Amino acid sequence: MSFVAEFNALPLGTLLERACAASPAAAEGSLGRSHLALADFANLIAPGATALLESMSQRSRALTQQRFGKVIRLFAPLYLSNECINNCRYCGFSRDNPILRVTLTPSEVRRETEALLQEGFRNILLVAGEHPKFVSASYLAECVRAAHEVMPSCSLEVGPMPVDEYRPLVEAGADGLVVYQETYDRRVYDDMHTSGPKKNFDWRLETPERAYAAGFRRLGIGALYGLADWRSEAICVAAQAQYLLRVCWKAQVTISLPRLRPCAGEFQPLTHMTDRDMVQLVCAFRLMFPDIGLVLSTREPARLRDGLMPLGITLMSAGSHTEPGGYTGAGNENLHHTRKGRIVELEPDELAKAGPAARATEQFNIADSRSASEVAGQIRRIGYEPVWKDWDQALAS
Ligand code: SF4
Incomplete structure (x- = not known):
């Protein structure tokens, strides 16, 4: 049975009722269990569980240290293209x-990868918008090859594809695939995705399974918090993670916790998730899934990231740019607009206004603008070790 079928049968209403109204005693009962069910997870993210946040944090911290050691693995996103066919x-x-x-050429991707290598990274996430003309499967395979020649571990965050288009990417050296469902609320999903292939909710929901079938051995999932009620989204993420751990058992599963950030278009979040909610959610995910990697990006401000480091987070991006060419300026001479799939050159006055330092537009503003070495320094200061290389590959070899 695919996750879509399980998702459709999920008693979300009942679980959400718990997540909104469970008593501190119910949450305490769940906290005492060694194996948690979805109902326990719902109890732990309830407002009533905030009374237990200190105990949850201590348990989460201890569990993370026991399973992962006192280390935080670092990675950087490398944007290949900001072309997209979706709205x-x-x-x-x-x-x-x-x-x-702009869409980087494979040699420009190599240049960006080398810059990240110089900074110390051994693990990167190649990110691109979804556009069959500019970001084809063969283009992605070339980019993976160019990056993987020098970078030991490369994952992808790109538009969902069929299994047969994923296989060449695995053969080219990509080992992980990240796909956020964005929101698990079908109504909100439909409203947010106004046009383009991304409107297909089920196709996206089944992406991790197709990626696994193609040979990816790291699967990253998550919701984009700020679109629908965060507790409802978190229950659905937990349900999908449970399914993937059971069905795609050879893969490592990671959960990311992105919150919406300002971006071009000026969209305002529809729902609010406080920093305290974020802390509670990190702990609840860790207690529910002791072995799952939890990912925190530079969308979050430095202070919160530092506070969350020892609580359950195992992977962090650092020194990130969310525009193609962000690390070296690669591709800047080819900036353009795209209308109806066609490249439109910039007007001379636009070029003059943009100036020599013109850059492709970023996907969103980052909140933690520290360099990778500054983040690594902070990790050391709290008594943890920053890990740049991919430890799993080291173990496998
Ligand atoms: S979220 Fe992804 S698919 Fe949607 S517009 Fe942005 S890059 Fe394109």
């Missing part, structure tokens, strides 16, 4: 946003 109301790369666009 997603919350994203700066949306098709109809009149932004500065």
